[in-house]
Amino acid sequence: MLLTIRNLSVFYNTVVGKFKVIEDMNLDLEEGDIISLVGESASGKSTLGQVLTRMLPGTGSAEGEVIFDGKDVLKISENRMTEIRGTSIFMIFQNPLNSLNPVKTVGFQLIEAARIRRERDHLSTDEAEMRKEAEESLISLRLPDADSIMRRYPHELSGGQVQRVVICMALLLKPKILIADEPTTALDVTIQAQVINLLRTLNKEMKMTIIFITHDIGLAYVLSNNLVVLYSGRIMESGNTESIIKKPLHPYTSGLIGSIPNSSKTSGKLFSIKGSPPSYLSLPDGCKFSNRCQFVFERCMQEEPKLLDVQDRKVKCWLYE
Ligand SMILES: Nc1ncnc2c1ncn2[C@@H]1O[C@H](COP(=O)(O)OP(=O)(O)OP(=O)(O)O)[C@@H](O)[C@H]1O
Ligand SMILES: [Mg+2]
Structure with a gap:
């Protein structure tokens, strides 16, 4: 395993208190994987990228383990971390100016x-x-x-x-792991396509492992073999990209896919998930998606689901227990 994330939680200290924005996450990355992190705004995508390179802002802190090359990235010396950032794990920040001096x-x-x-x-x-x-x-x-x-x-x-x-x-x-946080948002579609092809070539030719952060499930579909759907700092569904997009199991994933514009849909109306993306100030008890879910039932509001093994993937939803 190239990168192993175990029981990772991330917190931010703010003027209104300390909040957990990534909750007890587990994830494995093999060499040569292209994994997309998708989810609405504020789901924790950038935070996850930043903690993997130990580039959280000063108000952020992390618990758990991020094992790369046999060592815990969260615990090694700053000198060794600088070396890793230069040669092994490189991050293209959502605001790319932050990646430059x-x-x-x-x-x-x-x-x-x-x-x-x-x-x-x-x-x-x-x-x-x-x-x-x-x-x-x-x-x-x-x-x-x-x-x-x-x-x-x-x-x-x-x-x-x-x-x-x-x-x-x-x-x-040419790092071993490239974390690309919305790397094509400011680009014209033709250049965007070129960048996606470039990433694919880097992956094929050098087995570069890529963590692709995007709110665009369509881009995730064309580029990545694995998909992680985040909501409120939790993995809601993860597994093979094609299989999830063809047949999403979690109601949140279905909602994300349903809100992609698609010329074959004739109603002319875009489906959208009801309610707003969550804020850590107002998360419901139980399943964090329960207040927006169309399939919600009693248990969802009382107890947070575990990440269950369902068919070929993992799903955090009581519908599948
Ligand atoms: N420096 C910070 N201090 C306090 N809270 C923060 C900070 N940075 C992010 N957050 C909070 O952490 C949560 C996750 O934010 P993050 O930037 O990781 O989301 P994201 O999925 O990348 O969203 P987007 O799609 O808008 O880029 C949000 O609730 C956000 O408000
Ligand atoms: Mg972001």
Whole structure:
């Protein structure tokens, strides 16, 4: 197993108190997996990505274990963690500017990424070669004026350009695990498709393991082999992507799939899950989805379901016990 998450809980300290936003999570990632994390806003997708790279904001804290390379990422030294972030687990943040250093030029940072990988793989660190590699990665992501982009600082780029520069960093670093948090939101659909294909190629050619965070179940479908559906910091359903999307079991997953625009639906009306995405200030007792679920019954409001083994997957729902 490449990454093992055991009994992971994450808390945030806020002015109104301390809240648990990831609850007792267990998850295994094998080398070469592409796993999508989907769920409505505030379900804990970014928080999960951040805790895996130990990049939670100062007000965040975690309990449990995240085992990578035989060591618990939550407990190793800051020096070792910096090394891991550079070479093994790289995160493209939802706000991609957070993945870049504001006071270094784009070129400096891309060349640094190339250098780190080349040193790791015992390859030449010839400056001209690395510069060429960085420029080519920009051009491959349709940033043809690579030379000008390399000379700029991150804040001198557009949102879509920053997003692509950070994807280039990932291409140059080639980490073992890439966590990509909504990496295509600022991109045009043609470039979006290209990025998805690129991720797929990285996965195929180098067995790069990818954690793809998205609110777009359609993108999860085309890219990932495994799917994790999050709600209020809990796994509601997980398993094979295709199988879940073809036949969702959890009412929440059905709701998410039902709200995708689909030209074959003739009613012209989009289904939407009733109520709003949850806030940790107002979670119901029992199943956290119970106040929005169309199949709710007595037990759901009293007792939180366990993550049950159902058919080919895991489902957190009393309908299946
Ligand atoms: N720095 C923080 N301090 C306090 N609470 C936070 C902080 N960051 C996130 N949260 C809370 O943690 C929960 C999970 O947030 P997170 O950003 O992980 O959600 P998400 O699934 O990535 O949402 P989105 O789709 O909007 O990006 C939310 O309730 C959010 O309000
Ligand atoms: Mg997020």
